Amino acid sequence: MHGTTPLSQPAALPHRLTETAMRGVRGRCPRCNGAELFRKWLKPVDHCRACGQDWSLHTADDFPPYISIFVTGHLLAPLMIMLVLDFGLSTLATAAILIPLASVLMLGMLQPAKGAVIAYQWWLGLGEFEQERPLPVADSQKLP
Template sequence: MSLSPEANRPSAVGYDLPASLFAAMLRGVRHRCPRCGEGKLFRRWLKPVDTCSACSLDISGQRADDLPAYIGIFVTGHLLAPVIIALVTKWELGAVALLAIIIPLAIVMLVALLQPSKGAVIGLQWWNGMHGFRKERLSEGDGAER
């Protein structure tokens, strides 16, 4: 017995697919499943769940590797550069005082950005059908998966 095409529709299976890459990545940033937006993405700080509790998406194949760390370093560096310039030029801080301010601030920013970055990378991988994910999209007009 084969399933009808309606069985593949997101509304028939109980979840709504994201409309864009940005929406899928935003779900990951919010620590939610990129496909349904309901289930939790992480069971521990950086350890993703094996399957989504809401839509049963197999997340175990994701390979974020070092990209979340690179994203965190890139964002932190760009946000801290004006702060460093201001501290050096306006307040003329010495090297020790500058390091005492910048190093803890950089560590806090990197740690805070790591999990949302990993969620966004998992959302990106899911959207593009990479690393064991199946490419699922809403087709225009009828709302069916593709």
């Protein structure tokens, strides 16, 4: 299997893209959910300890920061308008509130955004990742 180590265990493959993305957002292996995706704040593990998936194949690059900036801007724009128009705060007071808040929001969203991007890349089989899907359940095995 390309992208996994030869000794990898059978993984509990996700059935939906949203499930895969949420595993990445939570910092878990998008393939098996059995181990951590990151060894440091933004550094993914080379291989999953549970299923052996090779995570060095990802190419998240600059997309997670763009996501973080986009979401932060959309969350803080209404707050900025409210602080200036409704409360009449000065530019300095507004900046004193928004700059630390923006910094915390952007830094806090970087790892979940990177995990989601890596999960999407794996799910779609982009780059060097092999696209995997769980085996369909046979009609006789489905629960009523």
